[in-house]
């Protein structure tokens with residue numbers, strides 16, 4: 001028995017779906033008049049994009065109106081794993097979480113036409129099959145594959161739906177075995193399908209699964225994966241992979257959930273996606289299993305439909321813990337008016353938690369908060385950040401994280417603030433997606449121009465006055481601030497040494513784009529944060545009414 005090292009659970013990039021949207025040329029973040037005229041982001045130019053290995057899976061399967069399985073699951077699974085997925089529809093099913101109410105097969109010739117359209121034009125790496133409703137469709141597919149060979153063929157022998165409904169009749173079975181298996185790289189039956197393929201043999205144990213894998217292997221595929229997810233009496237979900245010589249047992253925890261509809265389609269599509277990306281078969285199967293396991297775990301409490309078999313969330317975006325609710329704060333430049341920036345050293349000095357510091361700043365009227373916790377342990381920082389996200393959301397005050405994109409993603413903050421030595425803003429945008437706020441520190445007009453091109457939402461400019469809070473930070477004075485404000489296409493917040501004594505003079509400058517002041521020590525290196533914040537807010541308001 002080969003031993004398989006475990007993979008970590010699959011975790012998608014937080015905003016993959018949003019990032020895809022952002023890449024679309026027609027999409028414009030449209031958060032401010034400035035962003036509406038922003039030029040499209042320039043991605044690195046690829047010498048020969050046609051030669052790039054854009055991984056491409058073609059799924060040949062049935063449509064599931066409930067979108068938990070079939071074509072819909074295949075496309076979602078491939079998208080989640082970063083492979084393009086085209087689709088040839090073999091049948092349209094009327095289906096929901098209760099079962100299959102109807103099947104409308106697509107005429108065989110038209111299946112052939114769809115295959116021709118895709119295979120003759122697009123560089124398909126891997127074909128994955130799902131519901132093939134008739135022997136004729138299997139034959140049409142085999143003919144197409146002879147004409148347009150692909151790198152790999154993944155056959156999920158869908159015959160019965162999870163609800164027990166028949167999706168492919170007995171006559172198809174023979175054609176499957178005789179024509180399709182011999183050209184397949186892998187066949188992925190569950191125990192029920194394996195049993196059907198082998199003439200209704202009964203399969204109860206791992207040893208039965210191995211025997212079944214061996215028998216199906218003799219029908220021609222290079223690999224057989226017999227999936228044990230349906231096997232009762234085991235706390236683990238065990239699958240058996242056979243390559244003709246060696247058996248490999250893949251073991252994962254059995255996730256207790258009603259939302260298992262589409263696991264077979266998803267697993268096979270994930271294998272196809274990984275093969276299209278160039279993985280070995282063992283690695284592809286491992287990733288696929290881990291993906292399904294993680295998606296099931298993530299979606300275990302999801303409630304879609306009233307029937308016994310629910311779908312799951314392939315993109316890990318639907319169901320969110322409470323602290324994630326109500327995200328996507330639209331950026332409003334007026335939020336920069338009184339920008340409170342926390343400091344771990346000051347919180348310690350005054351024996352306050354980050355949470356209490358943020359609560360007090362909001363109570364005093366801060367309009368945006370940044371957690372700038374340079375010395376906090378990551379875990380402690382994240383826990384505090386999650387608590388602050390809740391506090392800020394309930395007050396309608398955006399919460400940004402300084403420097404730490406990972407923490408911002410994990411706590412689903414409203415955005416981040418980065419400086420010239422931190423991650424470039426365009427990379428941050430790629431990771432965070434279009435809905436998050438990104439601020440960039442800029443001291444020069446070139447930096448301000450770059451921040452705009454990179455897709456930032458605002459600029460932090462300073463130090464306006466000398467400060468001891470940030471070491472070795474050059475003082476720009478009003479002149480430096482003016483240069484950046486005049487050049488900037490983004491709203492600007494002034495920072496550095498600003499306090500109750502000088503904040504009014506900054507606001508009275510009336511520079512274009514200058515929307516407010518960002519303050520650390522004048523709020524947090526004080527005995528009462530709420531009182532200092534309230535006082536500063538009224539100073540700023542008075543200054544604005546004067547200018």
Ligand SMILES: Cc1ncc(COP(=O)(O)OP(=O)(O)O)c(N)n1
Nearest residue numbers: 402417418419420441460461495518
């Ligand atoms: C609003 C605002 N402006 C500027 C800064 C400074 O950011 P950076 O230059 O990255 O320096 P650090 O804060 O990371 O030390 C800021 N934090 N906030």
Ligand SMILES: Cc1ncsc1CCOP(=O)(O)O
Nearest residue numbers: 467469470496497519520521
């Ligand atoms: C983070 C930062 N960036 C430029 S100056 C500064 C520190 C501002 O702190 P303070 O308000 O205490 O002067």
Ligand SMILES: [Mg+2]
Nearest residue numbers: 403418419422
């Ligand atoms: Mg920084």
